[in-house]
Amino acid sequence: MTDIVTLLTDVQFMAIVILLAFGLFFTLVSTVGVLRLPDIFARAHTASQTDTLGAGLALAAVALALGWQNATAYTVLLLFFVFITNPTAAHAIARSAAESGVTPWEKDDDNTEGDDQ
Amino acid sequence: MSDPTMGAPVLLEMTVAGALILVSGLCVLCSYRVIRGPTVPDRVVALDTIATNVVAIAVLFALLTGRGLFVTVSLVLAIIGFIATVSVAKFVTEGEVIE
Numbered sequence: 086m087t088d089i090v091t092l093l094t095d096v097q098f099m100a101i102v103i104l105l106a107f108g109l110f111f112t113l114v115s116t117v118g119v120l121r122l123p124d125i126f127a128r129a130h131t132a133s134q135t136d137t138l139g140a141g142l143a144l145a146a147v148a149l150a151l152g153w154q155n156a157t158a159y160t161v162l163l164l165f166f167v168f169i170t171n172p173t174a175a176h177a178i179a180r181s182a183a184e185s186g187v188t189p190w191e192k193d194d195d196n197t198e199g200d201d202q
Numbered sequence: 203m204s205d206p207t208m209g210a211p212v213l214l215e216m217t218v219a220g221a222l223i224l225v226s227g228l229c230v231l232c233s234y235r236v237i238r239g240p241t242v243p244d245r246v247v248a249l250d251t252i253a254t255n256v257v258a259i260a261v262l263f264a265l266l267t268g269r270g271l272f273v274t275v276s277l278v279l280a281i282i283g284f285i286a287t288v289s290v291a292k293f294v295t296e297g298e299v300i301e
Contacts, residue, residue, distance in 0.1 A: 112228055112255060113224075128235070160273055177287065178290070
C-alpha cells in the first residue's frame, strides 16, 4: 500500500473517496437492476450503462490514487476499454435475444419471466 | 488526516477494503440471476455484470496490496469477458461461433 501509493494530498484523497463512493453506488444500482427488472432488454440496458459507469468511476479513483507510474497508464487504458466494450457486449447480447425470439415485457404481464415457475 | 503521508493511506486502505467487500457481495447477488435466469441471454448479461465487477475488484486489489501486476490481470479479464459475451451472443443467434 505505501509503496505504490504516492504522496497524497487531502484534496486528492477526498476526490478518490468520492469517486469510489459513486462507483460503488452505480454498481449497486446495476445489481439491483439485473435482479429486479422484468425482461432481458431492461437487464441488458442496466448492465450496459450503470455497470460501465460504476466500474469506470472505480477505475478512475484507482488511477488517481496510483499517481504517476506505469500501472496508471494501464488503468486509464482499461477505463477506455471498459467504456467501449461493455455497451458493445450488452448490445450484442440484446440483439441476439431479439433475434432468437424473446418478446419484450409489457405492462399487462403481471409477473416477471424469471420468478413465475 | 492532518499529516497526509501518515493519515491518508490508512483511511484509504479502510475505504478500499470496504469497497472490495461490497463489490464482492454484489457479485454474489448477481449470481442469483445467473442461476435463475429464464433464458440464456439473461444468464450472459448477469455474467457480464459479474465480469465487470471482477475487473473493478482486481484493480482495487492492486491498490490494496500495492502490486501493479493485478492491473494487468484485470486488463486480461476485461478482454476475456468481452470476447466471451460476444461469442455467446453469436452462438445464440447462429448456432455456431466459428464456421
